[in-house]
Amino acid sequence: xxxxxxxxxxxxxxxxxxxxxxxxxxxxxxxxxxxxxxxxxxxxxxxxxxxxxxxxxxxxxxxxxxxxxxxxxxxxxxxxxxxxxxxxxxxxxxxxxxxxxxxxxxxxxxxxxxxxxxxxxxxxxxxxxxxxxxxxxxxxxxxxxxxxxxxxxxxxxxx
Numbered sequence: 001x002x003x004x005x006x007x008x009x010x011x012x013x014x015x016x017x018x019x020x021x022x023x024x025x026x027x028x029x030x031x032x033x034x035x036x037x038x039x040x041x042x043x044x045x046x047x048x049x050x051x052x053x054x055x056x057x058x059x060x061x062x063x064x065x066x067x068x069x070x071x072x073x074x075x076x077x078x079x080x081x082x083x084x085x086x087x088x089x090x091x092x093x094x095x096x097x098x099x100x101x102x103x104x105x106x107x108x109x110x111x112x113x114x115x116x117x118x119x120x121x122x123x124x125x126x127x128x129x130x131x132x133x134x135x136x137x138x139x140x141x142x143x144x145x146x147x148x149x150x151x152x153x154x155x156x157x158x159x
Contacts, residue, residue: 002108002123002138009038009127010105014073014095017082025071025095028131035068035134035158036127037151040108040120042142044076044084044094052122052145057091066155068126073097075119108138122146126154134158 003010013026030036039056041049053072056063063070070092074081081094103109103120110121124146126135135154137146 002121002125002136003106003133005133005136007133007136009036009125009131009133010102011131012095012097012102012105014097014102015078016093016095017078022078025093027071027127030069030127030129031131032129035066035129035155036125037063037068037070037155038106038125038127039070039072039146040103040106040123041072041074042110042113042119042122043074044080048122048143048145049074050084050088053090053092053094054088056148057089060091062152063155066152066159068155069093071095073102073120075100075103110142113142124148124151126151126158128158 011028013024015022016025073095075097078096097103108121108123110119113119121138122142123138125133128134
């Protein structure tokens with residue numbers, strides 16, 4: 001069960017592969033400045049995850065217009081995430097939780113996905129500028145998408 005609304009969001013520092021090389025993605029960098037939409041997804045190069053993140057990329061302006069950064073987290077390596085982002089033209093920040101500490105902190109571990117090992121469940125959080133969770137959703141299965149209208153409605157209330 002994902003952490004609940006009203007909870008202080010666990011901070012993290014994860015690696016992201018950008019054109020400039022490996023960079024740190026730290027949740028608390030947004031505190032006091034912007035809200036954060038934090039998405040967890042099971043695996044790069046999979047159908048539902050590709051649909052989800054391509055849809056978010058095409059609507060990224062809506063999130064920035066609501067004063068929010070979008071960060072998507074999986075247990076893939078930052079190098080696999082970068083290759084996938086380039087192939088699919090994904091334009092949001094992808095962060096690697098290779099050691100699975102962040103998925104555990106947010107309580108969104110999906111055990112033994114397809115018998116291959118633990119991954120992130122599909123989940124969405126809205127974290128306000130003070131670092132408090134204002135929206136929390138974990139989908140029933142990895143094939144279900146999050147309620148992005150509810151995410152945007154939450155951001156609109158925080159604006």
